[in-house]
Amino acid sequence: MNYRELSLLFEKLVKNECTEKEADQLLELLSDRSYDGFFRQLAEEQLKQTEYDPTTDEVSGELLNRQLEAILNADQPSKKVNKKNVWQLHRWYIAAGMLLFLAIGAYVFKKDTSKELLTDNHQQKISAGGNKAVLILSNGKRINLADAANGAIAAQANFTIKKTKEGMIVYQANAASETTDPATDQPLFNTITTPDGGQYQVVLPDGSKVWLNAASSIKFPTRFASNERLVELTGEAYFEVVKVLAHKEKVNKTGKLPFVVLSNRQRIEVLGTRFNVNDYHEENSVKTTLLEGSVKVNALTGDDQHAAINAVMLKPGQQSDLDRSNFKVSAADTAAATAWKNGFFQFDNEDIHVVMRKISRWYNIEVDYQGDMRGKSFSGVISKYTNVTEVLKMLQLTESVSFTIKGHKITVS
Incomplete structure (x- = not known):
């Protein structure tokens, strides 16, 4: 699933228009770490619509509350209890929880210093093309x-x-x-x-x-x-x-x-x-x-x-x-296919070597690999004009690779 399809599906969730099959599909994708970059982008977009108090670092979530309430109050199952109805109610609660997780998770990510890349003092020399x-x-x-x-x-x-x-x-x-x-x-x-x-x-x-x-x-x-x-x-x-x-x-x-x-x-x-x-x-x-x-x-x-x-x-x-x-x-x-022309990196379940070749061509850097990279694939969307460390942080969200920057060389391990 590409970013546009995932974005439309997520939008249907927010508007409470998801079918049972679509909600199940979204929950399944949430467990696939290769989609973490996509989910981070969606979460940050959601966060832009949500007010928070910078003095307390707390998300007020007025918009989120309205969305969660709409999800939880909509199309409740019939009074007759059966496995399908129980799952439907459970499904909506999970979907609501996921929405809250994504929005708050994006904010936490911005504050999380534990995900900082290992760099030397030359990282600022790596500028976008x-x-x-x-x-x-x-x-x-x-x-x-x-x-x-x-x-x-x-x-x-x-x-x-x-x-x-x-x-x-x-x-x-x-x-x-x-x-x-x-x-x-x-x-x-x-x-x-x-x-x-x-x-x-x-x-x-x-x-x-x-x-x-x-x-x-x-x-x-x-x-x-x-x-x-x-x-x-x-x-x-x-x-x-x-x-x-x-x-x-x-x-x-x-x-x-x-x-x-x-x-x-x-x-x-x-x-x-x-x-x-x-x-x-x-x-x-x-x-x-x-x-x-x-x-x-x-x-x-x-x-x-x-x-x-x-x-x-x-x-x-x-x-x-x-x-x-x-x-x-x-x-x-x-x-x-044309994201590069419009100022974005867009990775759709792409091999780490393909991803890093795109990054190396744009930022004019060398890339080295340590360890077995087989099966490492990534998805995500981010501006090409952001600092290279932000691009690598998005990839690092999968926790399947880490990066070290030294001068104009990035080591993937």
Whole structure:
């Protein structure tokens, strides 16, 4: 169960709209330590709605009392006593107790110093990532976008490259000049690459928007070909592709110029759509998540980037998952897939190594492991812009791992 589903279920509990089956499901999840991060987030959200006296450290719980009263007084079992009715009454009391536990537990967590991470005096040097990237022009010139002033930062071919105050690169077309190298008549290519701890947004020459995650890059021509708009991706990116009419007749049945994303292990063909691609080389699988439109995902052979060994068509709300032996399509949690773009970490029962790779890419840190990490999985939602210690505290709630921070290295044990 992902965070959104759990949040909706919890909301139904608060509103006293849970069925017996849903209440049972919620109680079962409460005993699963991998969901502690989710429950902490829900509890903190509940706490924000609840007044407490900071001088006495006591939760007044006016809102909680109303909710508990509503739960306990609603839909009481019939006078006829049987096992089902007894369980129903017991179920509502447990649910009410859980609600109280979550709200007060979040406050206690904030006050609990026993859960502090073991750190040295250098922990404050570990800062969250931000808008950092390098633009590499076709002539090899490198521009550090974090240091560049807003406004025009380069002029190349038939466009001006501008950096906006929002931290975005925009290619703005000019009236004159060439888009190919006069000596070779070859298209000019630019590359934008983000480091660990960096992210960036670019508006391509055709108007399509791309959000790059940390440790990622995108290579694109200053003039797209007449038969397709081809970009090359490493790492992770979210795309909002605009529809463009084809200059050539009969390019395809739609008359639109295809947009193609070529990564290490797959080729994606689209027209106009919104989707996310995660193809980090260190991850076991490639995930493509479609939010709008339609895309064709081709799994590639290792020798020929244009030779597909298999292909699937995705519909909105679906995700393809390509690993070394399988290529499957399933329903997607689009909010989880794009959480990074919206400023959050969202872990949905994810392996500790996957979780820590996401954290290490964003905070630009090293990770070391001590002990057996098999079967360690985590769920939770937290802002990417919080201190790294808060992220680790959420994971540490499961009591299945602990963390030590020394300089820019985190040890998981």
